Amino acid sequence: MIDTKDRILDAAERLFAENGYSATSLRRIMNDAGVNVASVHYYFHSKEVLLEAVLLRRAEAANHERLEMLARFEQEAPDGRVTVEKVLEAFLVPTLRMAADPARGGHVFLRLMGRLHAESDLLPGIILVQFRPVLLRFAEALARALPDLSPAELYFRARLAMGATAQVFRDSSYRKWAQGGAGGSFDWQPVLGRLVSYLSAGFRAPVVDLVREQETR
Amino acid sequence: MIDTKDRILDAAERLFAENGYSATSLRRIMNDAGVNVASVHYYFHSKEVLLEAVLLRRAEAANHERLEMLARFEQEAPDGRVTVEKVLEAFLVPTLRMAADPARGGHVFLRLMGRLHAESDLLPGIILVQFRPVLLRFAEALARALPDLSPAELYFRARLAMGATAQVFRDSSYRKWAQGGAGGSFDWQPVLGRLVSYLSAGFRAPVVDLVREQETR
DNA sequence: GTCTATAACTTGATAGAC
DNA sequence: GTCTATCAAGTTATAGAC
Numbered sequence: 001m002i003d004t005k006d007r008i009l010d011a012a013e014r015l016f017a018e019n020g021y022s023a024t025s026l027r028r029i030m031n032d033a034g035v036n037v038a039s040v041h042y043y044f045h046s047k048e049v050l051l052e053a054v055l056l057r058r059a060e061a062a063n064h065e066r067l068e069m070l071a072r073f074e075q076e077a078p079d080g081r082v083t084v085e086k087v088l089e090a091f092l093v094p095t096l097r098m099a100a101d102p103a104r105g106g107h108v109f110l111r112l113m114g115r116l117h118a119e120s121d122l123l124p125g126i127i128l129v130q131f132r133p134v135l136l137r138f139a140e141a142l143a144r145a146l147p148d149l150s151p152a153e154l155y156f157r158a159r160l161a162m163g164a165t166a167q168v169f170r171d172s173s174y175r176k177w178a179q180g181g182a183g184g185s186f187d188w189q190p191v192l193g194r195l196v197s198y199l200s201a202g203f204r205a206p207v208v209d210l211v212r213e214q215e216t217r
Numbered sequence: 218m219i220d221t222k223d224r225i226l227d228a229a230e231r232l233f234a235e236n237g238y239s240a241t242s243l244r245r246i247m248n249d250a251g252v253n254v255a256s257v258h259y260y261f262h263s264k265e266v267l268l269e270a271v272l273l274r275r276a277e278a279a280n281h282e283r284l285e286m287l288a289r290f291e292q293e294a295p296d297g298r299v300t301v302e303k304v305l306e307a308f309l310v311p312t313l314r315m316a317a318d319p320a321r322g323g324h325v326f327l328r329l330m331g332r333l334h335a336e337s338d339l340l341p342g343i344i345l346v347q348f349r350p351v352l353l354r355f356a357e358a359l360a361r362a363l364p365d366l367s368p369a370e371l372y373f374r375a376r377l378a379m380g381a382t383a384q385v386f387r388d389s390s391y392r393k394w395a396q397g398g399a400g401g402s403f404d405w406q407p408v409l410g411r412l413v414s415y416l417s418a419g420f421r422a423p424v425v426d427l428v429r430e431q432e433t434r
Numbered sequence: 435g436t437c438t439a440t441a442a443c444t445t446g447a448t449a450g451a452c
Numbered sequence: 453g454t455c456t457a458t459c460a461a462g463t464t465a466t467a468g469a470c
Contacts, residue, residue, distance in 0.1 A: 004453085020336055022239035026446065036455055041447060118335030118387060119237055153411075156390060160415055163384020164377040170335060173376045176369065193425035194370075198377055205418035208410035221435085242463065253437055258465060 005043050007033040013054045013105060017112035021051060021122050052124045055116075058098065058109050059127065063134045065094035070141060084145045084200045091138055092165070092195055096188035099169075100178075107172055114170030117162065146203060153207055161199045168195070222260050224250040230271045230322060234329035238268060238339050269341045271329070275315065275322050276344070280351045282311035287358055301362045301417045308355055309382070309412055313405035316386075317395075323403075324389055331387030334379065363420060370424055378416045385412070 002010075011033035015024045026047055030037045044050040070090040073082045082090075098104045105112075116123055143154055168174045177190040219227075228250035232241045243264055247254045261267040287307035290299045299307075315321045322329075333340055360371055385391045394407040 160381040164381035167380020197422045198419045201418040201422035202415045
């Protein structure tokens, strides 16, 4: 028998991912989890804290993996400067490993993260604390991999990249590329290859400054 | 004095864009619009129909512009085959013209569209009818511009492109590039250039098929 | 067309028995 | 720890006076 706390977290993760935070009521979560309606307040105090708990359960390990992988790539690189492709790989591989592992939320957690990325005002403060250092670290590595991009250009393209990634995680359109695993298991290599190819091409695209072009006309 | 119906639509557009559909109550909309709480049911019958009305008010004109622009580009091309850049331009320019025009919702409507793209289950049937022919038409043009991509690869990259675009419209990070207009007005050319450069590079990126690579190893 | 009043229901959250 | 019962507030939506 699974722990009550985990059953609530599982049901909340699934329903928040499927219908969004605001549209999901605690009663629906309790019903799906098969526990009493009062349990959630006993274990989590409020709906917002429940969302935090859902996220924290998965995010910490993935973020740790991301930082570790990036550090390893930098050690392996001769001058400590890794390519865009490697930075993207270090960020995405832990994510895709989660999607491949039902015990770590599988594709459901990815879908939730993709959704919350759009309802950014929902992301609680604690989660920001959990993600900010990772994002800063990766932004720094990206800047070193792309020295020709100004900080503003880099930030703009990073937003585009995050939006693109969040979209395919949200609508699960990445899953069609991941059927090739042995015994029907999740093989994330084709997805990784496609994402990295697309995103790195975007990061490397020529900078068009139409304003300057207009001035020199 | 503005029409009551329009005041409701304006307030709904703004609040749906800012807080999302589920998290916004009709009472809050009526309060912001400064009209009676019963008006919305008199004019729109229900919350869902109100959302439909908010979208239909803007989408029809923009979609018409998109199709017209694409048709013009195809006529101008020698063999009727336009580049990816031109297809993207035909899709994005009407959008950015809306963002530049406060009378057509300005950046607020773009933000709303970006949000709804994430809560895709909310997009009502009528809106799908309104958008589907446009999307099919553009998919067809994209396929002709990128004959080397399989339909599955093209669809995947189109999702990535939509996600990237929706993200920058949602968080308004595109607005910083649009301050150059005369008298502080919105100049969408720099935004268009940056979006097209990024997205077309993604569409043209090499296709990596790791599965095949593994087989030939 | 605009308003008040209210129906009918759902929401997050709590108190207190067991 | 788990349950029932319930609260107080907020929700969409409607009926009917003016």
